Amino acid sequence: MVNAIHTAHSLSTPFSSSLSLSSNLPFSSAFSLRPFPRRHRSLVFIVSASLDAKPTVLVAEKLGEEGLKLLKDFANVDCSYNLTPEELCNKISVCDALIVRSGTKVSRDVFESSSGRLKVVGRAGVGIDNVDLAAATEFGCLVVNAPTANTVAAAEHGIALLAAMARNVAQADATVKAGKWQRNKYVGVSLVGKRLAVMGFGKVGTEVARRAKGLGMHVIAHDPYAPADRARAIGVELVGFEEAISTADFISLHMPLTPATSKILNDETFAKMKKGVRIVNVARGGVIDEDALVRALDAGIVAQAALDVFTEEPPSKDSKLIMHEQVTATPHLGASTMEAQEGVAIEIAEAVVGALRGELAATAVNAPMVPAEILTELKPFVGLAEKLGRLAVQLVSGGNGVKTVKVTYASSRAPDDLDTRLLRAMITKGLIEPISSVFVNLVNADFIAKQRGLRITEERVILDGSPENPLEYIQVQIDNVESRFASAISDSGEIKVEGRVKDGVPHLTKVGSFEVDVSLEGSIILCRQVDQPGMIGKVGSVLGQENVNVSFMSVGRIAPRKQAVMAIGVDEQPRKESLKKIGDIPAIEEFVFLKL
Numbered sequence: 001m002v003n004a005i006h007t008a009h010s011l012s013t014p015f016s017s018s019l020s021l022s023s024n025l026p027f028s029s030a031f032s033l034r035p036f037p038r039r040h041r042s043l044v045f046i047v048s049a050s051l052d053a054k055p056t057v058l059v060a061e062k063l064g065e066e067g068l069k070l071l072k073d074f075a076n077v078d079c080s081y082n083l084t085p086e087e088l089c090n091k092i093s094v095c096d097a098l099i100v101r102s103g104t105k106v107s108r109d110v111f112e113s114s115s116g117r118l119k120v121v122g123r124a125g126v127g128i129d130n131v132d133l134a135a136a137t138e139f140g141c142l143v144v145n146a147p148t149a150n151t152v153a154a155a156e157h158g159i160a161l162l163a164a165m166a167r168n169v170a171q172a173d174a175t176v177k178a179g180k181w182q183r184n185k186y187v188g189v190s191l192v193g194k195r196l197a198v199m200g201f202g203k204v205g206t207e208v209a210r211r212a213k214g215l216g217m218h219v220i221a222h223d224p225y226a227p228a229d230r231a232r233a234i235g236v237e238l239v240g241f242e243e244a245i246s247t248a249d250f251i252s253l254h255m256p257l258t259p260a261t262s263k264i265l266n267d268e269t270f271a272k273m274k275k276g277v278r279i280v281n282v283a284r285g286g287v288i289d290e291d292a293l294v295r296a297l298d299a300g301i302v303a304q305a306a307l308d309v310f311t312e313e314p315p316s317k318d319s320k321l322i323m324h325e326q327v328t329a330t331p332h333l334g335a336s337t338m339e340a341q342e343g344v345a346i347e348i349a350e351a352v353v354g355a356l357r358g359e360l361a362a363t364a365v366n367a368p369m370v371p372a373e374i375l376t377e378l379k380p381f382v383g384l385a386e387k388l389g390r391l392a393v394q395l396v397s398g399g400n401g402v403k404t405v406k407v408t409y410a411s412s413r414a415p416d417d418l419d420t421r422l423l424r425a426m427i428t429k430g431l432i433e434p435i436s437s438v439f440v441n442l443v444n445a446d447f448i449a450k451q452r453g454l455r456i457t458e459e460r461v462i463l464d465g466s467p468e469n470p471l472e473y474i475q476v477q478i479d480n481v482e483s484r485f486a487s488a489i490s491d492s493g494e495i496k497v498e499g500r501v502k503d504g505v506p507h508l509t510k511v512g513s514f515e516v517d518v519s520l521e522g523s524i525i526l527c528r529q530v531d532q533p534g535m536i537g538k539v540g541s542v543l544g545q546e547n548v549n550v551s552f553m554s555v556g557r558i559a560p561r562k563q564a565v566m567a568i569g570v571d572e573q574p575r576k577e578s579l580k581k582i583g584d585i586p587a588i589e590e591f592v593f594l595k596l
């Protein structure tokens with residue numbers, strides 16, 4: 001029994017919006033949902049299923065040996081370092097995957113030049129600001145990173161810079177090497193008891209905070225998205241931005257470079273800081289307005305800065321910032337330990353190989369993260385969702401174009417206990433792929449739908465019953481269109497198909513207002529006829545004569561001897577002539593062949 005209907009909500013796309021593109025892929029377009037073998041945090045699957053040939057992976061920056069070995073076991077590996085942008089674009093059209101660190105710009109040009117072949121970009125590290133994610137998404141290219149293996153290395157480098165800056169290690173070293181002995185000039189400041197503001201309390205920020213506490217510092221953190229209990233657990237207080245920057249003796253930056261964090265430290269914010277504040281940046285150069293930092297250093301607001309990252313890398317030789325006496329600089333070394341580089345190489349190689357195999361990518365950056373347990377539960381419904389999309393769109397014959405699709409999920413679960421992103425992506429794939437050359441996957445589904453002006457709304461129907469199953473049925477409805485099979489138009493005037501999973505197999509259970517039951521394997525013939533004895537036999541014998549194997553048959557009718565819809569599952573595609581013979585059977589009023 002239906003209890004409540006939830007308001008439909010429009011597609012909220014997690015993806016960026018612009019442009020288009022399709023695919024000329026060497027891969028088959030089937031989704032693969034094999035479980036991811038190693039890490040089991042949050043999982044995402046991508047597209048490619050069967051590879052026709054050994055894929056080619058271009059490694060554009062130096063990668064640890066263990067990672068290379070993993071790649072070479074699976075793919076042809078081309079290690080070409082220091083490519084110019086033009087050389088990268090030239091090479092990419094014959095590559096299925098690309099692996100980079102922070103030194104390679106993976107621009108829109110790269111995706112355009114790949115002509116759809118590039119399936120995965122692996123960033124051997126955390127920051128993905130050198131990858132044009134919007135373009136990757138538009139081109140259906142998965143971007144994966146290696147977010148954990150260099151965390152400790154970056155945190156250690158942050159602490160190293162903090163201590164080195166406070167004790168003038170780099171400056172003093174340079175003068176000793178120059179034959180000077182300036183003990184009075186390089187009197188430093190102590191860390192113990194000082195207030196450190198960690199800006200960005202993620203993986204690196206947390207590790208920095210832990211270590212700074214060990215040095216006896218009073219650590220506060222600012223991160224609008226971090227859970228307070230995680231901070232409390234290590235004795236760190238989360239505070240607002242203003243409080244963090246205005247009360248700290250030391251500020252350490254650990255947030256990603258995003259439009260919101262770009263130049264987050266600028267003239268205005270420097271002016272609010274305690275005079276004599278010291279700043280460490282191992283995040284990204286772009287989070288500081290570097291000219292403003294020079295001004296703040298000259299004005300004595302900022303006593304010292306220790307920087308591992310720069311807006312432009314490498315910075316220009318005459319950079320005022322680099323040359324400033326109170327600045328300690330390292331050439332983006334945060335992740336550069338032997339241990340971190342081996343770890344990152346393995347992490348990214350596993351992610352790229354897994355993604356190329358069509359497995360689940362735990363570290364996808366431009367696709368929604370779907371937890372592993374949800375994927376396992378929804379697995380049978382993934383096929384159902386795509387097939388319902390395919391059926392629904394093939395039933396359209398004209399009208400105003402397919403613009404509005406309503407998807408209804410019926411479940412006994414609580415409304416917020418069903419993650420529908422994966423199902424929505426599969427329905428979108430089913431709706432779009434049969435009618436275009438576009439290749440749809442979890443990465444680009446929402447983007448492609450939006451780009452084609454397809455509005456997909458989702459609605460939940462809450463049923464009584466056991467919440468053991470995530471879903472009872474899925475219904476796909478296309479509004480404002482005509483149908484090649486008039487019986488697919490429901491009483492309320494839309495094309496409507498509904499399906500369920502039975503014994504792990506997707507079934508079509510409703511077409512328009514007719515209840516049917518046909519397994520969604522092979523293809524389907526739908527016939528509307530006047531309900532009368534012998535119809536199944538007549539259609540069956542036409543198909544038999546044509547050597548078309550029938551896998552399933554079911555009849556749904558309004559009332560005895562009135563109209564009925566027969567759904568026939570067939571293993572082979574009947575010839576046009578065979579279909580015509582079905583149409584010629586008296587009492588068959590209309591029929592349609594639908595390829596799944």
Ligand SMILES: NC(=O)c1ccc[n+]([C@@H]2O[C@H](COP(=O)([O-])OP(=O)(O)OC[C@H]3O[C@@H](n4cnc5c(N)ncnc54)[C@H](O)[C@@H]3O)[C@@H](O)[C@H]2O)c1
Pocket residue numbers: 126127128147150151154199200201202203204205222223224225226254255256257260261282283284308309332333334335336
């Ligand atoms: N120098 C290096 O070699 C090196 C090495 C590793 C990481 N990094 C950089 O360090 C940064 C952090 O890496 P991570 O692995 O900890 O990432 P992370 O995603 O685990 O943490 C980033 C944190 O920043 C927070 N954040 C986002 N916007 C913010 C804002 N406006 N204000 C405050 N906090 C905000 C997020 O909520 C998140 O908790 C990234 O920029 C990464 O690229 C640099």
Ligand SMILES: O=C(O)[C@H](O)COP(=O)(O)O
Pocket residue numbers: 101102103124125126127128150332334335336
């Ligand atoms: O974001 C990162 O992981 C770091 O900045 C490291 O970058 P790298 O791989 O170029 O050293």
